[in-house]
Amino acid sequence: MSEMSERLLRGTSKPQGAPALLVLEDGAVFQGSACAASGEVFGEICFNTSLEGYLEVITDPSYAGQIITMTYPQIGNYGVNLEDAQSDSPALRGLVVRDLCTTPSNWRSTQSLPDYLREHNVVAVEGVDTRALVRHVRDNGAQRAVLSTVDTDAKSLLAKVRASESIVGANLAATVSCKSAYEFDSLPASHAFAVSSPAERRYKVVAYDCGAKRSILENLLRAGCSVVAVPWDTPAEEVLAMEPDGVFLSNGPGDPEAVEGTYLQVEKLLGKVPVFGICLGHQMICKAAGAQIEKLKFGHRGGNHPVMNLLTGRVEITAQNHGFGLLFPSLGELVPELSGGFKGHESDLRFWTNARIAPVVQNEKFGRIRLTHVNLNDGTAEGIALLDIPAFSVQYHPEASPGPTDAHYLFTAFTRLMDGRDDYLDIDIAADRLAGWTFGEQAATVAGASDREQDSMTEGGR
CATH class of the missing domain: 3.50.30.20 (Carbamoyl-phosphate synthase small subunit, N-terminal domain)
Structure with a gap:
């Protein structure tokens, strides 16, 4: 050589x-x-x-x-x-x-x-x-x-x-949560080339940090929320004393059964303030309602998981990261008149995607709870909405870091829930997925200019 x-x-x-x-x-x-x-x-x-x-x-x-x-x-x-x-x-x-x-x-x-x-x-x-x-x-x-x-x-x-320890039964959320409360007020300067300026802050949100991703908190800021993050086991009384417009429950690692210090507080918060949960936060709402959680065979992790929104029939391509999931039947018995007349639970929730029905159960603690989202890969539960109190949650990550922007609408839904709207989840996700991105604005500008040019040519032809 x-x-x-x-x-x-x-x-x-x-x-x-x-x-x-x-x-x-x-x-x-x-x-x-x-x-x-x-x-x-x-x-x-x-x-x-x-x-x-x-x-x-x-x-x-x-x-x-x-x-x-x-x-x-x-x-x-x-x-x-x-x-x-x-x-x-x-x-x-x-x-x-x-x-x-x-x-x-x-x-x-x-x-x-x-x-x-x-x-x-x-x-x-x-x-x-x-x-x-x-x-x-x-x-x-x-x-x-x-x-x-x-x-x-x-x-x-x-x-x-x-001879090593299993993560089952380990409270890993405690190892990654913040040590004390802090105000989250930071948006990356280097993202300004792609992301629009945040909305005017109209809502005060307290976020339980069980291992929160920065981009999720950033999306709350961009949706018009001021955010105070608190440790995973902060007493509900302290949170309510802050007089928030809403409470957010973050993502986090490990076995939700071990995060008792959070879901016992969530049980006290539900019904007193609007609540939105993501991933582990979703599981915390489920645990507060008395549900059972199963360990998935190999979990859901990646940016290409299809989830059907049962309320709209639209399919969202989602980013996910979890190894545990809700057993929807454990929330309560079906309410037939709100579940298409069906009386029995189905182990594979894709039954409801085929039937185009968002079933409702009667929960002993919090009343009616609706299944809103289902994973199309394995038929597991991906989202619920509590119908008698202001709370909803999803198992996946809607902030797109990394991942697609299909589920961006959920941050908008949270602000609508804090506004007291019953139709907070009734959102055109195709339009909302570009909200906050400058390329969405640029596309609209280009489309508008093209329309004006076409109109001009049409007028000139006349």
Whole structure:
């Protein structure tokens, strides 16, 4: 090989990392190379199907206790901009990818993803056959795993992982919640090129921070809310003393059964103030109503999950990140006259999507509760609305960080709920999905100019 060829090879190739192993508790072993911090970490193995938004995924506090596998093969190619981060530091246990890009190219990038991961001491491995890994998790279910760059003995790691703690029963929300109340009043300057100025602030919202993503709180600001975030276990009496127009329950990690300090307070808040919950917040409302929560086989994580809005029949492509879900029948018995005459529950909620009915149950604590959204992939519950008190919730993430903007309307719905409107969910999601984005305004301007030009040509032809 010539000297020039060797220089080109050095300049376009990255050095091979130290050997690393991922071992699952069922004995499955996956080999790779270290590509960030070195170490040994334990967590629940999961996978995310998003094609972009890796920084938002990595910094989402809902991933506390988990080792994330990205299904898209190359991660890090557009680098890192810290204003896209969802928290000050990653809460995940480890990262598994096929290929980690070391030379990003993007005008907003300030550093490479490998450098960011090393800076925050995140153990990561590349070179793994992520297709095989994802198929294994999909077929065999989420389970404990160990990711190590320091011990490459499979038998040793298998013994360690089988002795490690499960996230089931662990209150991970407490580990990522804020320590004291604070006013959230920050919008990223670098997003101004794509996002319009926020609406005038007309609502005071208290947000339970169970691991809240910054972009969710930002969307509340943009919808016209002033936001005060409080710790996960703040007494309801303290929240009501702040005299909020509404209470928001945030996303968060882990087993909702273990977050008793939140759902017991939510039980006291329901009926006294409008409440909106997202993801773990949705589960907190369900737990407050006495519902049962199930652990999903491998969870929902990614930006391409289809959900039907039973009220409109529209399908939303949603961003999701959860490993637990509501068992809708546990909320109460069906009310036949409000459920198309049907009297019995269905285990697969896609029955209601086919029937085009939003069924209603009678709950012992809070009266009538309607199923509003259903996951079209597996027929699980994705949203509810309480009909006798002002409260609603969804299992997915509507703020699109990362993900599509189909569910943006839910922030508008929350403001309408605080206005006291019964039709707060009756929103044209096709129009609202562009609300707040400058490209939506630009498209409208271009369309308007085109219409005026066409009118002018028509007049001239006359």
